[in-house]
Amino acid sequence: MPTPSSATSTPSRRIVVVGGVAGGMSAAARARRLDEDASIVVLEQSPYVSFANCGLPYHLSGEIERRDDLLLHTPESLAASLALDVRTRSRVTTIDRQARTVTVASTDGEYDLPYDALLLAPGAVAVRPPVDGLDHPAVHTLRTIPDLDALVARLAMRPQDAPGRAVVVGAGFIGLEAVEALTARGLQVDLVELADHVLPPLDPELAPLLADELRSHGVGLHLGTSARDVAPADDGTALVTLSDGTRLAADVVVVTVGVRPASDLARAAGLALGPTGAIRVDHDQRTSDPHVFAVGDAVEVTHAVTARTGPVPLAGPANRQGRRAADAMVGRRTTPQAPVLGTAIVRVFGLTAAVTGASQAALVQAAIPHEVVRLHGGHHAGYFPGAEQVHLVASFAPDGRLLGAQAVGREGVDKRIDVLATALRAGMTADDLAELELAYAPPYGSAKDPVNMLGFVAQNVLDGTLPQWHAPDADAVLASSLVLDVRSRAEFDRGHLDGALNVPHTELRARLDEVRAAADGRPVAVHCASGVRSYLATRVLLQSGTDARNLSGGWLTLAAVRPDLVRVPATAGA
Amino acid sequence: MPTPSSATSTPSRRIVVVGGVAGGMSAAARARRLDEDASIVVLEQSPYVSFANCGLPYHLSGEIERRDDLLLHTPESLAASLALDVRTRSRVTTIDRQARTVTVASTDGEYDLPYDALLLAPGAVAVRPPVDGLDHPAVHTLRTIPDLDALVARLAMRPQDAPGRAVVVGAGFIGLEAVEALTARGLQVDLVELADHVLPPLDPELAPLLADELRSHGVGLHLGTSARDVAPADDGTALVTLSDGTRLAADVVVVTVGVRPASDLARAAGLALGPTGAIRVDHDQRTSDPHVFAVGDAVEVTHAVTARTGPVPLAGPANRQGRRAADAMVGRRTTPQAPVLGTAIVRVFGLTAAVTGASQAALVQAAIPHEVVRLHGGHHAGYFPGAEQVHLVASFAPDGRLLGAQAVGREGVDKRIDVLATALRAGMTADDLAELELAYAPPYGSAKDPVNMLGFVAQNVLDGTLPQWHAPDADAVLASSLVLDVRSRAEFDRGHLDGALNVPHTELRARLDEVRAAADGRPVAVHCASGVRSYLATRVLLQSGTDARNLSGGWLTLAAVRPDLVRVPATAGA
Known part of the structure; x- marks a missing residue:
């Protein structure tokens, strides 16, 4: 059984890192750069360390051709360049905080490993939604290399001459990437999302753009809907029944409804957790035990704007936390931990x-x-x-x-x-x-x-120069205001709001009396296509003493938020 | 002769704007949005207002196909949407600050125009370098639509069956855009630059990348060289003689050696100018006369980092200054004027x-x-x-x-x-x-x-974790240090520094004694290709008690700064 080398006469610092991806590996590498003498052992329960978690969907799609490109480092390369003792298939089963040891279950058996500083980077685990039949072999997640391998193997099993079908449950970041990847592989994909729009963290007026893009690539959207159960079909595929009764045949089902902090080990060790189950850490990534640090998807962070605390599973913060934890473990100056912004991005076709x-x-x-x-x-x-x-x-x-x-x-x-x-x-x-x-x-x-x-x-x-009205408030505004559409006549004729008065913005100064008469004391709700011309018009109206407001985002935003309102058939005149 | 309308009984604010592009037009538009009653006259000496100055090279290249696309607004469109009184071919000849009038020379004759607030946005004029023969008809600048028209007309004159030749004098931002455009039109282009690298504002270690890109597109580079004279050739083209004696035949010569503030009018009016000849303004864009404002390429700004004052001819600051000046002219809260960063960008193929x-x-x-x-x-x-x-x-x-x-x-x-x-x-x-x-x-x-x-x-x-050495100091470093090249053997064999010891970074821990022996008390100057592996190696050496420094930017930067050093022929071993 492997043990840390301790051949030098002066006792060197013993650092044990649990979890060999992103935050954990950043911490181990930084610790080595700062402390050449430390014994640094990285324990990773899976067969792989330092793999490109965020790249998994792009190998599934084929865009990243070689699976090996996802494996950024190996235990061998990390030993050679950073003298790290990286042990895969090594799961920490318990932490003895009194003795400062961890117990490791590995293919070589179980053993104890002492530490001066312990870093927990266990990551997160996929949430298993309350859906019957998730043990069907067609059902997959997409968090790890073995997940990816299993999914690719399942896809290879199906008859290659028939177009495959996939159901993705959960339209978050990973879900959308999975949809794109499976579509790129030629599958017909259905996407099921409980929220009423795709990418729930996105504001509702932007989400319809993504929905249109998904539909234009043949994706079936099932919004405001959940998967109820997955049943075996006669041909070995799965049959997914949705909450609205829809039944979808699927060669594969990918479940991406979110993750939760993998904090079971920390919990069992009696470390303080937050109400969301994430590990509590201070500005040095130190847990409630001064010898134990934690980073990554499993720790609690504070949101920069809302001050809400909870886990934020993002690679960037994880890596920086790892760096900060390493500085703290070797006694370096640590930089102030910035609260998390939750910056995130996704490509959707x-x-x-x-x-x-x-x-x-x-x-x-x-x-x-x-x-x-x-x-x-x-x-x-x-x-x-x-x-x-x-x-x-x-x-x-x-x-x-x-x-x-x-x-x-x-x-x-x-x-x-x-x-x-x-x-x-x-x-x-x-x-x-x-x-x-x-x-x-x-x-x-x-x-x-x-x-x-x-x-x-x-x-x-x-500063009050431009009062606004907002598409979500359309019903109330339309009931109480004159809608003034300052687009061109041609744009107006292609579709407009019921009861709107069309005065192109270039004619407004000459037609102010007409607008006032139509308003008849009501406020004027101005709009154009995007909000630029209506800004000019709103200023003209306000300075003429008319109560006027500009539609934020214009017709483009209104069409996204209230398609029911803008699908008025065009009528000649108005 | 046109006069501002003043039919209303209450006297409205009279704003006169001199210069109808970028800053001037931003000010006029913003002033109208804030003050519907003001009389706003924009006087532009050229036939065009609000044209896309920065787009000129891209119409020259053909990338912007239609010349009209460069004309963002016309006097008619500005009258219709913003009730601006825009007068082209109208040059202000004098400012009478006592009487608060400007004298305008126009195609309709000369007239005086009163103002309550006067905004000067005269822009800049191309610097005419001390080159003999610049009045040759092949010589052009590229600042205005008429400049562009003249250049395009000149190119159309040359025989279309023979490949044309162009000389561009000045390798700044506009010069590089002109080179790209003329190359795209099929001309063989020579670029002459007085400085020792292209794009003089760029740090010297980055400029060689641009030089290589220019050469790979067939551009002849003449660095550290100036044009001495332009002489007529027998066939009507020009013959450009450089300071090093090189003679270049040219169908067109484009001179882009910079601009100077067009502050003659302000100077004649006795407004305060800075030492660079740019108009002095306060945080509200107000000149030394409280009724006169100025914006754009002609005004003096403060650099955010160096605190140096002088003109900075950039569209972004000009537009924002125009907005701020409008706020000040109508008595609005103005936002703090940020000092200028000089942010700029150029595409070079x-x-x-x-x-x-x-x-x-x-x-x-x-x-x-x-x-x-x-x-x-x-x-x-x-x-x-x-x-x-x-x-x-x-x-x-x-x-x-x-x-x-x-x-x-x-x-x-x-x-x-x-x-x-x-x-x-x-x-x-x-x-x-x-x-x-x-x-x-x-x-x-x-x-x-x-x-x-x-x-x-x-x-x-x-914080001292990573001491550096820099490519420009290579001679001194090489004379006093052991060069340790921690790239792979294969990389080393493709070219390395004279006298360098090659120890791949993964072998360094095992070969520390060898490195110390070779250093023989000298400091160790470490490098790899980009600076990553050498960072690891430098940390190992420093922690072993060896004086070591890392080459900033690695071999890539060294090759750009000192190609003479890195062109050592590869020798087996080292």
């Missing part, structure tokens, strides 16, 4: 969706006052060919502080969200966004980047 | 180069202490297909504050520079960059983004 900070729903839940700004900006200069719209939603505190931002589009989404994540980390306000000096040449951006524009619009909203 | 903050040269000139960090990171996860290197250089103050950053690469450069420009604006430190939470999924980035890595490396450099 040709679209990208990304989020940072608090969503509108999270702000409402946390009772944080905020104004929402929406815009549809070009990813680069509009006069340069190929400009794609970046659909942006951002929330600001009444004092102007950015609280969260989300974006969907075909190009330039990752850049804007990264800039906004940086701004959020810095505590920037609408004024600050307005003054950001981003790189502009026609192929890359605009002199007024969409991020600057978010700042401009937020300034106008917050 | 398949490469992108971008800068923000202070370059190394600017820091040296301003005597600002700094540490330089270099890295070559993947634009997205390395295991995901198509990862391209982002070559990054960043400077940090001893207290960790970011001072400037530059990047060159094929993908993801704009994103990293925008994030770094945001971080710079926020006053972020190395610690902050390390903790940035950027969007990660394999197609977009890495769990440890190159920007995070910059923070990690800077932390290590600043």
Whole structure:
């Protein structure tokens, strides 16, 4: 049975790391770089360390051709470059905090390993939803290399001449990646999501863009629906019955309804856990036991905006936590732990969706006052060919502080969200966004980047220059206001709101009396396609003494949120 | 002769804007949105307003097919949507600050126009270098639509069956765009630059990447060279003689050696100018006369890092200044004017180069202490297909504050520079960059983004964990140190430094005695290809008590800065 080397006369620091991916491996590598003499043992229960967890869907799709490309390091390569003692298929069964030892169950048997500092990086485990029949061999998860291998093997089993069918349960980040991957493999995919829109962390006005993209790639969407049971079919495949009675045949079922912290070992050892079951740590990643540290998906973090505590299963924070834990374990200065923004991104066929900070729903839940700004900006200069719209939603505190931002589009989404994540980390306000000096040449951006524009619009909203109305409040607004549609006659004729008055914005100054007469004392709810022309019109109305508000995000946002309203048949005139 | 309308009984605010592009037009539009009653006259000396200055090279190339796409607005469209009185071919000849009038010379004759607030947005004019014969009809600049038209007309004149030749003088941002455009049009282009590298604002270790890209597209480079004279050739083309005696035939010569503020009108009016000839303004864009404002390429700004004052001809700041000036002119709250970072970007065929903050040269000139960090990171996860290197250089103050950053690469450069420009604006430190939470999924980035890595490396450099040596100091280092090359034997055999000892990093722990013997008391100058493996090796050496330093940016940077050193023929062994 392996033991840590301790041949030197002065006792060297003994570090034991439980979990050899992301945060755990970052910690082990950093610890070695800082302490050449330490004994560092990494215990990993699976056969693989340091694998590209986030890459699994892209090998499933075939985009990452070679499975080996997912294996970033091996125990051998880590021994050679970092003198790490990496032991796979080695599961820690208990922690004896008094004796400072862990008990390891390995293929070589069980043994105890002493530590001066113990780092727990156990990660998370897939949540098993309450669905009958999940033990059917067609049912898979997608968290680990063995998960991937099993799924690939299952797909290889089915007759290759017939088109396969897959059901993905859960339309979160991993679920959407799985949908894309399975579609790329030629399967007909059905996606089942309990929430009323795909990618539940996304604000509801952006999600329909993803839904359209999924449908346009042949994906069957079952929203507001759950899987009820999985039953064997005659041909060995599975039959998935949904809560609405729909029955879907499936060669494979991939369940991605979220993860929970793998904190059983920590719990059994009596370490403090938070109410969500995640391990409590201080700013040095230290648990309630000063000799035990924890990082990654299993630990509790604080959200930067909502101050909510809980686990956030993201690779970036895990890696940085590992680095910080290593600094703490070897007695180095540690940098302040930044609260988590929850920045995340996903590719959905040709679209990208990304989020940072608090969503509108999270702000409402946390009772944080905020104004929402929406815009549809070009990813680069509009006069340069190929400009794609970046659909942006951002929330600001009444004092102007950015609280969260989300974006969907075909190009330039990752850049804007990264800039906004940086701004959020810095505590920037609408004024600050307005003054950001981003790189502009026609192929890359605009002199007024969409991020600057978010700042401009937020300034106008917050200081009262531009009062807004919002698509989710449409029913109340329509009942009490004159809707003024300032798009062109041609746009109006292609579809408009019932009862709307069409005055193209260029005619408004000359037709103010007509608008006032139509309003008859009611406030005027202005809109155009995206919110730019209606901004000009709203300003004209306000300065003429008319109570007017601008539809945030314009027709594009309204169409996403209330398709029932905008599907009014076009009528000549109005 | 046109006069401002003033039919209303209450006297409305009279705003006159001189210059109808970028900053001037931003101000006029914002002023209208804030003050529906104001009389707003925009005077533009050229036939065009609100044209896409930055797009000119891309119409020259053909990428923007239609010339009209460069004309974002017309006087008619601006009258219709914003009730602006836009007068083209209208040059302001004098400002009478006592009477608060400007004299306008137009095609309709000369007239005076009164103002309550005057905004000067005159822009910049191309610098005419001291070259004989610049009046040759083949010689062009590229600042305006008429410039573009003249250049296109000249190109159309030459025989279309023979390949044309062009000489571009000045390898700055516009010069490089002109080179790309003319090459795209099928011309053989020679580029002449006085500095010793292309894109002089770029740090010298990054510029060779652009030079290689230019050469690979057939561009002839003449660095450290100037044009001496342009003479007529027998066939009507030009013959350009360079300072080194080289003679270049040219169908067209494009001169892009920079611009100077168009501040003659302001100077004649007695407004305060700075030492660079740019108009002095306060935080509200107000000049030394409280009724006169100024924005754009003609005004003096303060650099955020070096505190140097002078003009910075960039579209983004110009637009924001226009907005701020409008707020001030109508008596609104103005937001604090952020000092300028000088963020800029250029596409050079398949490469992108971008800068923000202070370059190394600017820091040296301003005597600002700094540490330089270099890295070559993947634009997205390395295991995901198509990862391209982002070559990054960043400077940090001893207290960790970011001072400037530059990047060159094929993908993801704009994103990293925008994030770094945001971080710079926020006053972020190395610690902050390390903790940035950027969007990660394999197609977009890495769990440890190159920007995070910059923070990690800077932390290590600043706290002494990783002492560095730098390629520009190679001669002194090589004379006094043992060079330890920790790349693989195969890499070493393909080229290495004279006298270097090759110990692959995975063998270093076992061969420490050999290294110490070879060093014989000298410090050890470690390097690998990019700086990652040598970081590990440097840490091993330092902890073994050996004086060791890591080559910043590794072999990749050394090869760019000192190609003479790295072109050692490979010898078996070492």
